[in-house]
Amino acid sequence: MTEELYKNQAKSVIARALAVLGAFDVEHPLLTLSQLARRAGLPVATVYRLAGELEDGRFLDRDGAGRYGLGVRLWEMGLLTPVHGGLRETAMPFLLNLHYECGETVQLAVCEGTDAIYIEKLTSEVSVPVKSRVGAHIPLHATGVGKALLAFSSDAFIDAILTMPLKAYTPSTLTERRALSRQLNQIAQRGYAQSDAEYQLGATSIAAPVVVRGTVKAAIGIVNYSARDDLAQYVPALLRATNGLALRLEEVEGTAYPSLSGLE
Template identity: 45%
Template sequence: MAGNSRDAGRSVTARALSVLTAFDLEHSRLTLTAIARRAGIPLATAHRLVGELELWGALQRDADGRYAIGLRLWEIGMLAPLNTSLRDAALPFMQELCETTRENVHLAVRDRWDAVYVEKLTAPRSVSIVSRTGGRLPLHSTGVGKVLLAHAPAVVVHEYCEHGLARHTPYTITEPGRLGRELHAVRSRGFAQTSEEMTLGNCSVAVPLRAGDGAVIAALGLVARSVRAEPSKLVKPLLPAAEAIRRRLLEQAGAHSGVG
């Protein structure tokens, strides 16, 4: 059978991970059959693994028999350094940004070809956006993504362009040469900006967030409606916030270095 051929040679760990990664934003609740199909494993294998994962708490079963990610897995995920150090350091300053600008505030890191959103804050009357905490969006069409790509190694930029620059709106940059010039401008002026490149009607501005050695570890950004946004005004509060977060991270590192 096709399911068995796809499953051949895979370790138990790989199969268990394939069960968990069968879930995503569009498939947050799945039947056992759907899990087996999306994970590429036989139904009998899925039944055994799902039962073990449910018993441990990585999955939970609803009243209608569908499965979802369990609370235990969320608890484990909250122990990741991104949450215990970067997010904790940035959150107070992100909240202040959200209150003062009344716009959406993003904190993101790069994972291969994507900007992964570590935290997202939304003001009551801010523009609607497609990002979500824990979600992924492209690097070339988002403000935080452009910052992360601009400060990535040259080989990463080359491979990213070779991978293909998807068009999300008529204004998305899809030409490698043009993107290269844009990334150079990001490094030169110290911030990135987009204008309706990910979502029509929205623009974004983002700045790098640096570690103590100067390396860019994340990007901090704002998203607003294009009709009312002025990049110079949006970037003005971002820069001191990024510097404050950098100092907070240095303080955390000092506190965890064994002093005292």
């Protein structure tokens, strides 16, 4: 009698509903009811009901075959998120210009917890395929944008990251605290970061932080194949983009997210 108790882990309705939504991922963007139930770890009947309500709220959609997928509403709300509405939207023109100027893949990333996360990536048909995906979490210590973000963070945060195990993604990944720490200082002085095959073999990048009022808000990076080591030529363009964005962010601060959104 004591053993069966562990079955129900006393979740609230909302936790269950979020578990249902969380059942979707890049590999599973469309699920049947039973798949959904299995992946959410909930009884079919329960998921049936919850999914029905989420569908009413347009957080879920069903395709012709009856399979569930995340709904447009969810996408629309994502646009209201600070990272999107506040940052990406403002950054876009700068990213486009940069992309236009150098023709290489351009990335925008922010800190999210102990990782960096890609907010936007511009790749044209001509530029090099990079495996990074918008929304993907990437390590702070092993990528150009990651190191740019880290180098301009608070000492406390840097220390915290340095204390964590630094995973080696390639033979070139910096896994030693001392070495990484030294390089972060260099980056802070020079104003931009470099990375060569530290995360993905064959890819080089340069990246610079977007600093608003002393705080790193984001980083912009340029990536291409290691073979072509001419990225340095784009440093001025890169810095023009990051500085331009920083100024713009300072300007619109509060506008997009009115500090006091008035009555009602």
